[in-house]
Amino acid sequence: MDRAAELAENLADVRRRVAEAEAAAGRPAGSVHLVVVTKTFPAEDVRLLAGCGATDVGESREPEAGLKARACADLPLRWHQVGQVQTKKAAAVAAWADVVHSADRERLVAALARGHARSVEEGLRPEGHVLDVLVQVDLADDEDRDPGRGGAAVGDVPALAEAVAASEGLRLAGVMAVAPAGVDPRGPFERLAQVAARVRAEHPGAAVVSAGMSGDLEEAVVAGATHVRVGRAVLGARPPIV
Template sequence: MTGSIGMAGEALSERAAELAANLAEVRERVAAAEAAAGRAAGSVQLVVVTKTFPADDVRLLAGCGATDVGESREPESGEKARACADLPLRWHQVGQVQTNKAAAVASWADVVHSVDRARLVTALERGHRRALERGERPAGHLLDVLLQIDLDDDDTRDPGRGGARPGEVAELAEVVAAAEGLRLAGVMAVAPAGVDPRGPFERLAQVAARLRADHPEATVISAGMSGDLEAAVAAGATHVRVGRAVLGARPAIV
């Protein structure tokens, strides 16, 4: 038994060292991208996407100074957030949200990056209100909402990815702004596959600027992942969502 405990401790120590090194490398990439774009150091927030990885990894990352983590799959996400409730972390829902899962997401997420339709806004508003009533969220808690923007061209659009078209943003923003307990925080997008991400991210920045003209508080631009974070930072991203470059290859989803 003692040997098994020792082996487990050794494995945990090795994983901690691996995550610390990877996290430091990604932070260096972000800092270099900020400098290259002429932006202030620390102006971009790193969200470490921990979906499919265990709560132990989240704890190790928190020990390395990570403050923001991203999840996407219920019920795994809620279970992990509750298991790590003692940690000073900000939890981000970065994947698509089914309307029937909105209440579960509202019970643990601080930020939802993938709002793309009015029905989802209504479901999140209802779920957040119930979470407050049950004491799952502290009094006065606000759920930050990002509008997911579809940047695909019409002939390459992937409906399964989700996202509101740029022309739909103004109306959807008004729905969020009117929802009780929700706060319109900005926009999010994923660069279309197989194209230079610089163009799509520049279009996202334009959408974000138009949104801020009507909603000055909506300052967040969530864009960029492990392979394209530099292009996102150059285009003005305030948040980048990085999983693989920090945690390694993602376990198979079963």
């Protein structure tokens, strides 16, 4: 099977899984957006996916992500930064990402706002452009939290959400989380749904709930995810990172 046919078949299978999860949860068809995570895969795969109707792609590593986004700038795609962002690379991310899923500290929020403003000044973004930002939530129990995984503690989310909402050029779009490894994801995703509801109570426009990947997207959809981030199930085993 050639690569185009492989990606088309895999993408169709994941779309079927999402549709079945929507139906099982009693949610409207098409209520969940699929972000295909293309990190470490070539720009040619992004082009093939766009040809299959993919509209949202996720990246996580600079400078690979920026180079790929520029190489595919002619495609009608929405680009998502789905991995951790070093503060020093925030300006580079703000120059290509349409959505940043991983804001987990106020220093990063401030750096994204500065970087976005610079990208507008330099003509990389049009006047009036807004960068959508999600607050990443750490769903691990307090005693199991690993700072290296990223994510804000649940108790820190309201202040961080307020910081995003108050930043010029940024728009608070919602929340994101990764289920802790080795546990049933249903509990953590239900906890994320509760956090998301509290954020929406203060910021009604922050409706995005980004949760679920190749192995747990069904559980995420049942818990109310609006976006799932799927890489392996569409693109196959990820090439080694050099």
